[in-house]
Amino acid sequence: MSIEENLVDMQSVSFQAALLYTSSKGERRIRVHTMCLPVVNSLSDIFAGADVQAITGLLASMAVDRSVTSSLSDARDAMTNASIDSLTSYRTSVLTIQQPGLLAPACLRLFPLYILALLKQKAFRTGTSTRLDDRVFAMCQLKYQPLAYVMLMIHPALYRVDDLTDEGALNISERAIPQPRVQQLSVEKLSREGAFLMDAGSVIYLWIGRNCNPDFLTQVLGVPDYAAVPQNMNLLPELDTAESQRTRAFVGWLREQRPFFPILHVIRDESPLKASFMQNMIEDRTESALSYYEFLLHVQQQVSK
Template sequence: MATCLLQSQLGGKLLIFQNTLPSLGYGRLKLRGDDIRVYGTDKEHTLRLPEDPFYKQMAADLTKYQIGVNIYAFSDKYTDIASLGTLAKYTGGQVYYYPSFQSNFHGEKLRRELARDLTRETAWEAVMRIRCGKGIRFTSYHGNFMLRSTDLLALPAVDCDKAYAMQLSLEETLLSTPTVYFQVALLYTASCGERRIRVHTAAAPVVTDLGEMYRQADTGAIVSLFCRLAIEKTLTSKLEDARNSLQQRIVKALREYRNLYVVQHRLGTRMIYPESLKFLCLYGLALSKSVPLKGGYADAQLDERCAAGFTMMALPVKKLLKLLYPSLIRIDEYLLKPSAQADDFKNIMKRLPLLAESLDSRGLYLYDDGLRFVIWFGRMLSPDIARNLLGPEFAAELSRVALTENDNEMSRRLMKMLKRLRESDPSYYQLPYLVRQGEQPREGFLLLVNLLEDQMGGTVGYVDWIMQIHRQVQQNA
């Protein structure tokens, strides 16, 4: 409250560093925690909602005074991210989550991400409105903002690391114009104090053939919208209902496409989909296994689930797709190449399917979801490679080993690779987690659980998921 009063004449950005549950003064919270008895009941979603209406009201006041909030949470104990994150959600901010923070390990990540937060180009005191042509209208908006009126998004602080999704509907059964137009206008104050307006205008053709619309579909945009809708669903329903709702959206889209061609092509029981949507089912599976949606009580801590939800609601499309289906690449062959070939970086960036069978026990693999690196050492990897990369501790338990640059070409090449990957998207700083094949439970929660095409822990694999969707598409087709 005091900070709000101090900044009310200036606006700006408020950074909250939280390591315990707020227990004093306004907005104090109870240790409600995660209750296994609530999961699967109609009250389950209340765990993911703010406990006290104070936080949403506080966010409304902060927005009125043009103050954006970013939350930095550090504790491994329950701190009610569901409540604290509301401040970021409605002020255009974001949540940074560092569970079990240790300065000697997480310190560099915090330093880099805090520096990014403070120095990236930011638009202040912003409002955004999106307009569209005759015959269509926007019906809902999704992301981190305060909706000031039916179509005006209040954004006290906005930057390039945020994205928003909107749904539109047709007001007329048949559009009479060959083209429809969309225009996004952002009115804001630049850091130099100038009041500016930025306008983006796009034109989209109107087609008479529904099949052509499917062929031009943008999977990234669809997944980005589905993600936000699914996360919002978890705030009003059970996790299972949110996953089922996501699956039904995919089924409905593919069923409509099948119905266009079922007679003329005599499809029988075959499953068809447009080339543009060939990865839609895969991303749907990835989303259903993501931290905000997966499993139940035992599959993610409540704070972890809520923090991931706040993060994914704000991510741009490219970043979101990488988080949902991360990169898995084999890197030992690249590290062993002669120096003359070491710059051939793109050739080794061939992504492998997220399956256990992609891992060779003689190899070294890098898993990158955009938020962290996991480096997996195969059980039969050459000891020379491990020694070059890890130094004298190469045979120790890897949870106790820090990855640093050693005085050899292989180590320098690995560190250079990680640096290039970080520089390709500086919005988050990926720390390297090291794990050796067979080190349990570390290998399980760092990597194996993220091999989402596999059937694991009661969840379906990609083949079973496709079969489920195929059967449902055929029903009433």
């Protein structure tokens, strides 16, 4: 795309794309997408209107292409540099008073976190054994999934579900859908006395703490104790308890928001899938990757140079 006209006197510009395709019934159709955006003359306005999720999704797609055409190392460096360059530009071109610390516009405050999450994805991670098939599959997901599912893959949503209540619940089709608070993706937020559900887009994990509340085990999972939780449990039993109905309503509501059916994995500490669950704790340090705090320090050092 190139801009051929002078935009100084324009208040808005329009982008239009047309897709010619054949429907499942053999009909030839044209789908037209049009977007109208305002024209601004200051960087502060651009930063104020930045969509951090759209930027992250675009960078993920570009990083996949760069991994194929260049190298995985180049793709990782490009993503890190994108975070550093954007915050450096904000510091030098927008801020009128230089202050210590890492400063970012409100809409980009999560940008370093999302970049770190991308670096820890199977598609781009290093230092951890990753099968080629798994890496390529992750790359395809990042490149071709809708943005909402890409973001859940990059930064899953973590909820504590052993204490669900109807307080603040959504009422949909005469159903009460609990709305638990989203937790940080850190092991510090886990508790052996609780049960935590992680929505990672195409898969949902339900991690059961070793000392989980016995009432949750019996009234939601239908087992007498922790040792009785099956190793390969993928379905929540339909029990005639309020706790079971709340948990199943919440899981069902998450699934209804996407056109595919995310599989549910109930996992214990001894489960082989625990590693997949823990790898999504992106704010924690691993043997081959920085913690979120350490990554922020690295970005701050580069921005302050």
